[in-house]
Amino acid sequence: MEPQRLRTDLPDPSPGLSRQTKFWLVFTSVFMVAVLVGAPVIAHLVGDGLPRKGECLEAKARGGLIVNVDDFRVVPCTAPTAAYQVVTVREGDCKGDAYGEASTSKRRGSDDLCLMLNAKVGDCFYQDAGLPHGKAAKVACGPSATYRVAAVVPGRTDPALCGRDVNPLEVDPGRPFALAYPEPPVTMCTVGV
Numbered sequence: 001m002e003p004q005r006l007r008t009d010l011p012d013p014s015p016g017l018s019r020q021t022k023f024w025l026v027f028t029s030v031f032m033v034a035v036l037v038g039a040p041v042i043a044h045l046v047g048d049g050l051p052r053k054g055e056c057l058e059a060k061a062r063g064g065l066i067v068n069v070d071d072f073r074v075v076p077c078t079a080p081t082a083a084y085q086v087v088t089v090r091e092g093d094c095k096g097d098a099y100g101e102a103s104t105s106k107r108r109g110s111d112d113l114c115l116m117l118n119a120k121v122g123d124c125f126y127q128d129a130g131l132p133h134g135k136a137a138k139v140a141c142g143p144s145a146t147y148r149v150a151a152v153v154p155g156r157t158d159p160a161l162c163g164r165d166v167n168p169l170e171v172d173p174g175r176p177f178a179l180a181y182p183e184p185p186v187t188m189c190t191v192g193v
Contacts, residue, residue: 050104053089056082056118059135063128066135068103069113077118083125083138084115087183096157098179100132116181119149119188132179141193147177151189157182162189 017025050069051057056077060070075082084100094101094114102113117125117136124145127136139145153161159178166178166189179188 050089051086051113053086055086057084057086057115058082059137062126062135062137064135065129065133066100066102066115071102071135081138082118083136085118086113087116087181088114090114096180096182098132098181100136114183116186117149117179117188119152121149121152124148124193125190145193147190148193149188150176150191151187153187153189155185156187157185158187161187 051072051074055074056079057072058075058079058081059072072084077085087099088094089104089111091111094112098116100115102115104111104113115132118138119125122141124139124141125136125147126139126144127134127146129135141148151162157180159166159180162176162178166176176189176191179190181187
């Protein structure tokens with residue numbers, strides 16, 4: 001008995017997808033994966049335009065009070081004009097009296113940037129309004145400077161490290177004062193120039 005042969009001339013009972021349909025399914029799948037994976041990556045790279053923790057800022061204009069993030073531009077922390085470093089972004093007030101606070105409310109909720117002077121011993125600043133709410137600009141030491149950083153004590157938050165003659169904040173920035181930052185813990189002592 002001869003084996004039976006399968007008929008190949010019958011139509012396929014389960015027709016496959018057309019080439020065009022397959023193309024669009026593959027294209028749509030690849031596109032969806034690209035969007036789902038790529039969107040967060042692009043958002044991270046582009047960001048929301050706001051300074052991040054650890055970035056440094058310079059004031060766009062000298063003098064006056066710190067109001068919001070639009071008063072500043074991000075610069076490398078090693079730039080000679082980098083007057084502030086963003087130590088934290090928080091909802092509500094910054095911990096401690098020494099921080100400058102720049103509001104982000106125009107662009108993102110009600111967060112505040114907590115700003116610490118980006119300073120080392122010998123750096124000079126111009127500031128015409130009381131601390132810490134007056135806008136500081138890092139300048140060359142000389143007639144345009146209001147004060148000079150005389151000491152930086154990392155790991156400690158104690159205004160007494162600057163001596164007994166230091167002034168409380170919100171006073172003339174040309175007189176000696178202490179900035180005692182709790183986060184990160186550091187005390188900066190200044191003298192008028």
